[in-house]
Amino acid sequence: MRSSFLLLLTFLLGVTDIQAGSDFRVCAFNTQHFGESKSQKSDVMQTLVKIITRCDVCLLQEVRDSKGKALKLLLEHLKRYDTKHEYKAVASERLGRSETYQEQYVFVYRTDTVTVADQYQYPDDKPGDIDAFSREPFVVRFRAPKTAIKEFVLIPQHTTPANTTKELDALYDVLQHVKKMWKTENVMLLGDFNAGCGYLAKKNRKRVRLITDQNLFWLIQENTDTTVRSSTSCSYDRIVVNGETFHRAILPSSAKPFNFQVEYRLTEEQVTALLVSDHYPVEVLLKVVDSRGLDGGTSITSGNQFIALFVLSHVAFQILTR
Template identity: 30%
Template sequence: MNLKKYFCLGILLLSLLTGCKDSNMTGLAVKTQTQPTIERIIGQPSTAVDEISIGTFNIQIFGKKKREKDDVMKRLVDIVDDYDIIAIQEFRDKTEETVPYFLSKINEKEGNNYSVIASERLGRSSSKERYAFYYDNKRIEFLNLSFTFPDTEDLFEREPFIAYFKAKEGNFDFYLVNIHTKPDDVEKEIRNLAKVKAYILQKHPEDGDVIFLGDFNADGNYFNEESDVLGEQYFWAVPNDFDTTVARSDRTFDRIIFLKEFTLEDFAYKSGVDRFEKRWPELSYDEMKKISDHYPVWVKFRIDKDSQ
């Protein structure tokens, strides 16, 4: 009896290991799903009819001094108009003139028709910042909803800024959550993005496509990039091997994250870092640092698959 029992167990184990193709043998077939590999791109996003590009860019201390540098402003315009929509961090300007001024410079370029949605000045300290989304009106529609996360528990140095958009073609609509974390509180602030997600879905359950993007400071001494602080339900679309900073050290500070359940089906599996030396090989290291200490990063999403 025992010999027969062990023989049957052996047959069962062998079937499970080798995989059973007979659909009638219920419970023995092993189904595996492989996730496509992310196409890693160094450079700006290309234009595709069935995809949109979403970027994020920390433009270091973007205020009066930077906007008076004509060569830097021209390069910033050249960067932004390669994106269908891009989140910007680190506007520092008490007069609040830089956000609209930058829009005017973008639209001076022939063929451009961009708009901007921006937050108020945010931050606990006197060095406050504004977030902004610049988007191409030919490709993106703003759905008349933007707000700052009501941070009643003081979870964030700068409260995340949220806006709702859709691709003008196709059926992809989505929330973008713009954030610049405090270096000393990176893990705590990233973990609390789950509360931001919960708030958005509670108030606006009609769409689960919530995309977090910005300067997360998610590397180096600030953060263990191998940690799974948000859990397996989130997809980190900017890989850890991307260097997103101009400094000679290799750091992946800038990130784009979304919920697998709702948004993975829309992801085109294309991610990029828009390195200045790729665009302008003639620039010196010091000239690149005048633009910013961060590179833009971006992802592509399909506009024809959205079911949420």
């Protein structure tokens, strides 16, 4: 009987631990002026590292690291904090129309769950675009064999608030170009689209093909607040997937902002959430497959974990009191 109990214990403990190892998380985070100055603030870096290590792939925006020191330091912090995974980064060139203000798109990823298959910097002088973007998308194709989708393309965009409508519509052209170039339909667009409040007027939505195309799925809903400040409630940051195949590979209802302010008990006044960023990251889970090629989803819900633990404790009590 005791040997049977030990077998049951091993099984149930394994089951309740499945969720932590089975998720594949894609994130996008506007890090708000991340550069050498911010990288020297230990409390801020600690929070950034906690956020990024939740993700298999994390897009960072507003990286203003002209000397390359901040990104290098971030990777060192990631290595020290999470010893179970190795992290690498792939970054765009510095982008922006102004010489005094430029940003990079940076993808930080876990090397044991995903690899970079290709990358492409969308040009700022493509015929017909009339320089649509202030920061042209840096497009990366990833391979993730444990996911149901296996391979996918990420198109990041941090729009200029004053030009949101035009840039979001132009993203549709980028999407078509990338699909044709790499012969794939598995494309996700993500980032700080400024697609909320006054930057994207309702009357302008019908002019944005990224919104009107029925083959595109906006996963972060219109009334979702992705901002840290209590005085704002705007759906700036978004995740959009192309096509039914990719949409089916997304875990339902998993797309959401990650409220690190609540999760890590930060305030606007102390180690302040606003020192980290004025945006929450947005994230989505891709379905995973087990060794047999079956859809694993998140494998088990928190409710089932509770049931498993309840059964475990009940059996333990029965056996140990005999």
